[in-house]
Amino acid sequence: EVQLLESGGGLVQPGGSLRLSCAASGFTFSNSAMSWVRQAPGKGLEWVSGIGTSDGSTYYADSVKGRFTISRDNSKNTLYLQMNSLRAEDTAVYYCAKVWSGYFNDYYYSYMDVWGKGTTVTVSS
Amino acid sequence: DIQLTQSPSFLSASVGDRVTISCRASQGISSYLAWYQQKPGKAPNLLIYAASSLQSGVPSRFSGSGSGTEFTLTISSLQPEDFATYYCQQLNSYPLFTFGPGTKVDIK
Numbered sequence: 001e002v003q004l005l006e007s008g009g010g011l012v013q014p015g016g017s018l019r020l021s022c023a024a025s026g027f028t029f030s031n032s033a034m035s036w037v038r039q040a041p042g043k044g045l046e047w048v049s050g051i052g053t054s055d056g057s058t059y060y061a062d063s064v065k066g067r068f069t070i071s072r073d074n075s076k077n078t079l080y081l082q083m084n085s086l087r088a089e090d091t092a093v094y095y096c097a098k099v100w101s102g103y104f105n106d107y108y109y110s111y112m113d114v115w116g117k118g119t120t121v122t123v124s125s
Numbered sequence: 126d127i128q129l130t131q132s133p134s135f136l137s138a139s140v141g142d143r144v145t146i147s148c149r150a151s152q153g154i155s156s157y158l159a160w161y162q163q164k165p166g167k168a169p170n171l172l173i174y175a176a177s178s179l180q181s182g183v184p185s186r187f188s189g190s191g192s193g194t195e196f197t198l199t200i201s202s203l204q205p206e207d208f209a210t211y212y213c214q215q216l217n218s219y220p221l222f223t224f225g226p227g228t229k230v231d232i233k
């Protein structure tokens with residue numbers, strides 16, 4: 001069974017740091033791009049960051065660029081999100097998601113097909 | 126940047142109703158659209174990809190249509206377990222994803 005399990009959330013003061021982890025199982029982790037998506041209390045979904053496979057290319061939403069760093073350890077089947085200079089507006093449930101990529105009807109698609117249960121980050125003094 | 130709008134933001138419906146949710150993109154995205162369902166306190170669940178393809182394991186009462194800038198998610202006969210919030214997501218700008226603001230489907 002394909003599973004993603006996030007950890008590392010908690011309460012942190014504004015300006016502080018936190019590292020989230022996402023342990024993957026049930027699929028070839030090294031072959032899958034991955035993403036982080038967050039959801040502030042009572043709000044919608046916001047894509048935060050993504051990372052490619054072999055070249056490890058990284059991508060960020062403007063709201064976190066320069067503060068968050070996504071990385072992966074394929075030997076440990078684990079995805080990370082290092083969050084620095086945290087702000088109150090970063091308070092959210094953070095989900096990791098597996099990205100399926102491939103051809104369908106002659107077009108190349110990438111979408112999030114498996115999600116973890118999420119970990120809660122609260123930034124408050 | 127591609128922006129997505131959804132309508133309505135909220136709808137109240139009864140079990141057995143046919144429900145339609147719209148998603149509009151700020152520019153053409155061909156069929157690069159997905160739909161997700163999210164229940165309270167749970168992670169999103171993929172329903173539809175490539176605008177109209179049903180994800181494995183998703184009931185056939187769910188269907189998607191559209192291309193370019195106008196898309197629709199239809200639930201042919203609403204079931205009790207379908208009361209949730211539905212999000213569209215554009216895949217055209219991958220690796221940068223964008224979600225719509227969501228449509229909450231509630232019990233009438």
